[in-house]
Amino acid sequence: MRGTPIFFYIFVMWLLIIAGGALIVPIIAHISIQGFGKLDTLIDSLVKAAIALVLVIIWILIMSKIKNWIFHKQISH
Amino acid sequence: MLDRTIIGILISAVAFVTVYAITPSLIKALAKRKMVVKDYNKEVATMVTRPGGPSILAGILASELILYVFFPSTEILAIMITTSLAFLVGFADDRKVLGGWFKPLALAASALPIILLGAYNPHLAFPLFGSVKIPELYLGLIVFIIPVMGNTINSIDVLNGVASGFMTIASFALTVCLVIVHHYDIALASLPLGFVSLAFYKYHKVPSKIFPGDSGALTLGAMYGTLSIVGHVEIIAAIALLPAVINSFLFLSSVKRIIEHRQIKANPVVHTEDFKLMASTDKSAPVTLVRLILANGPLTEKQVGFVIFRLALFSAALAIITSFMMEIRI
Numbered sequence: 001m002r003g004t005p006i007f008f009y010i011f012v013m014w015l016l017i018i019a020g021g022a023l024i025v026p027i028i029a030h031i032s033i034q035g036f037g038k039l040d041t042l043i044d045s046l047v048k049a050a051i052a053l054v055l056v057i058i059w060i061l062i063m064s065k066i067k068n069w070i071f072h073k074q075i076s077h
Numbered sequence: 078m079l080d081r082t083i084i085g086i087l088i089s090a091v092a093f094v095t096v097y098a099i100t101p102s103l104i105k106a107l108a109k110r111k112m113v114v115k116d117y118n119k120e121v122a123t124m125v126t127r128p129g130g131p132s133i134l135a136g137i138l139a140s141e142l143i144l145y146v147f148f149p150s151t152e153i154l155a156i157m158i159t160t161s162l163a164f165l166v167g168f169a170d171d172r173k174v175l176g177g178w179f180k181p182l183a184l185a186a187s188a189l190p191i192i193l194l195g196a197y198n199p200h201l202a203f204p205l206f207g208s209v210k211i212p213e214l215y216l217g218l219i220v221f222i223i224p225v226m227g228n229t230i231n232s233i234d235v236l237n238g239v240a241s242g243f244m245t246i247a248s249f250a251l252t253v254c255l256v257i258v259h260h261y262d263i264a265l266a267s268l269p270l271g272f273v274s275l276a277f278y279k280y281h282k283v284p285s286k287i288f289p290g291d292s293g294a295l296t297l298g299a300m301y302g303t304l305s306i307v308g309h310v311e312i313i314a315a316i317a318l319l320p321a322v323i324n325s326f327l328f329l330s331s332v333k334r335i336i337e338h339r340q341i342k343a344n345p346v347v348h349t350e351d352f353k354l355m356a357s358t359d360k361s362a363p364v365t366l367v368r369l370i371l372a373n374g375p376l377t378e379k380q381v382g383f384v385i386f387r388l389a390l391f392s393a394a395l396a397i398i399t400s401f402m403m404e405i406r407i
Contacts, residue, residue: 002373002376002384003370003387003388005369006320006323006366006369006388007388007391010319010323010388010391010395011395013319013322014316014319014395014399018203018204018205018399020203021203021204021205021206022206024201024206024209025203025206025207025208025209026206028209029210041213042213045213045214048214049214049217052214060326063326064330067326067327067330071369071372
């Protein structure tokens with residue numbers, strides 16, 4: 001069927017989104033930074049934002065690698 | 078529940094009939110003012126009217142206003158204001174070509190009513206694992222979602238009927254997902270988006286009589302984004318939109334910067350002698366969803382559209398499965 005690799009790519013993207021939840025909710029969300037007084041909440045948010053950003057970058061890199069792997073034939077054509 | 082069902086039918090009918098009835102007059106008015114663009118995928122030189130955004134917005138506002146009369150809420154207000162602001166951004170771009178960065182920034186500003194009205198819940202819900210409370214980060218996410226959704230829909234508006242047909246599938250999937258996660262009021266508010274897209278598809282499908290333009294595509298995308306925020310279904314909404322996300326991702330990862338489609342020097346798609354679409358062999362042309370679909374050989378514009386619709390249906394199914402997974406906890 002036309003576009004089969006794209007269906008597969010969408011499925012992999014979906015699995016990666018689910019896997020992202022497995023990292024974010026049980027692990028990153030439970031990180032608690034204290035000892036900075038009134039700045040606790042801000043620093044806590046900044047650290048979580050930085051981790052989330054790193055995760056997004058890793059996600060993009062993985063998707064890019066998978067894209068090259070799945071669509072190698074098409075792209076090289 | 079019966080009240081909701083009756084209102085649901087009423088606003089769906091208003092959304093559909095408004096766009097269905099207004100669009101022919103809009104086409105005539107645009108043609109009279111020579112607001113037309115060339116349809117490059119037709120063998121015979123064809124000019125198509127643009128933009129269809131005004132009729133799309135009229136359908137959305139008419140139906141959402143009726144819903145607001147019966148069920149007043151800040152969420153519906155946020156939907157109407159953000160969608161209208163996104164329309165204005167798109168309409169400005171339709172009238173005068175604006176810079177590549179203007180649209181994302183202006184669309185980010187369009188998201189501010191959601192924050193000012195407090196029409197959000199700063200929890201990001203994930204399937205299987207629950208939700209995370211991110212009060213400060215969520216504000217950034219709101220400002221991020223609207224431009225991304227708007228531009229994602231805009232970027233898939235490349236062939237006759239694709240943007241409206243794709244939005245019809247994604248919107249109805251979103252409505253089903255909202256019902257599954259028990260957000261009935263927002264499910265009701267999401268109905269007009271699907272019916273407006275469906276009515277517009279009638280005039281947008283091959284051969285197009287009207288193009289949505291930036292005003293139409295950004296209106297649809299911004300409303301979809303707002304629904305995902307006020308309905309707390311951000312992840313589910315993104316999953317239903319995956320084919321369009323892939324298109325943007327492929328495009329950005331090949332051009333490596335934010336540019337408008339009109340700035341592309343090498344076209345990703347060319348034509349065969351019988352005017353079918355064919356993937357370009359130019360290595361400098363960006364990789365797009367349509368180019369990948371055409372990698373195995375030429376297809377007609379209509380056939381490519383149907384492949385994209387099949388991808389949209391697949392993503393819609395994944396979004397619905399994800400909604401059920403929201404109810405499960407590991």
